[in-house]
Amino acid sequence: MQKIEWKRTKRFKPSEWPGDATEHMNPDLFNELFLLRDLVPSWCSMRPSPVYGAHVRPDGSSRHSTNGNSRLSDATDLFASWKAVWLIWQQACRMDFGGIGLYLDTQLGGKQMPMIHLDMRKNRVMWVRHNGQYYYYENDPVIFFKIIAEYGKNQ
Numbered sequence: 001m002q003k004i005e006w007k008r009t010k011r012f013k014p015s016e017w018p019g020d021a022t023e024h025m026n027p028d029l030f031n032e033l034f035l036l037r038d039l040v041p042s043w044c045s046m047r048p049s050p051v052y053g054a055h056v057r058p059d060g061s062s063r064h065s066t067n068g069n070s071r072l073s074d075a076t077d078l079f080a081s082w083k084a085v086w087l088i089w090q091q092a093c094r095m096d097f098g099g100i101g102l103y104l105d106t107q108l109g110g111k112q113m114p115m116i117h118l119d120m121r122k123n124r125v126m127w128v129r130h131n132g133q134y135y136y137y138e139n140d141p142v143i144f145f146k147i148i149a150e151y152g153k154n155q
């Protein structure tokens with residue numbers, strides 16, 4: 001079985017993901033994530049969510065699901081500062097990620113902080129979440145950018 005090549009990055013280590021999450025995750029996702037990390041400025045830190053289900057879920061239809069251990073999760077949710085998240089998001093859009101979700105309504109350690117979801121599905125799907133509501137680019141790009149413009153921050 002293919003393994004995650006941690007030696008490819010100096011920017012992440014397995015212990016940043018909760019519990020044994022990375023053992024249930026697809027190495028292709030990490031290849032792309034390590035590349036992404038190298039392609040954005042070094043100050044653009046990404047912090048894997050401390051919530052196990054933000055990476056691996058036993059069931060459900062999301063890319064996080066292992067479907068009762070029959071597949072590897074190929075999705076991860078990462079926190080970044082407002083300033084960094086735009087550069088990360090823009091770079092991710094140029095890469096082989098499929099699903100790219102931007103969460104404007106998330107918190108880390110009681111502090112409001114945006115989160116980005118990245119996954120390896122075949123087709124590009126982009127969404128933004130605000131106040132628990134999802135807005136998909138493919139449904140309405142104007143609303144998608146309107147939500148970003150109204151509720152996103154730049155620092």
Ligand SMILES: [Zn+2]
Binds near residue numbers: 076117
């Ligand atoms: Zn996610």
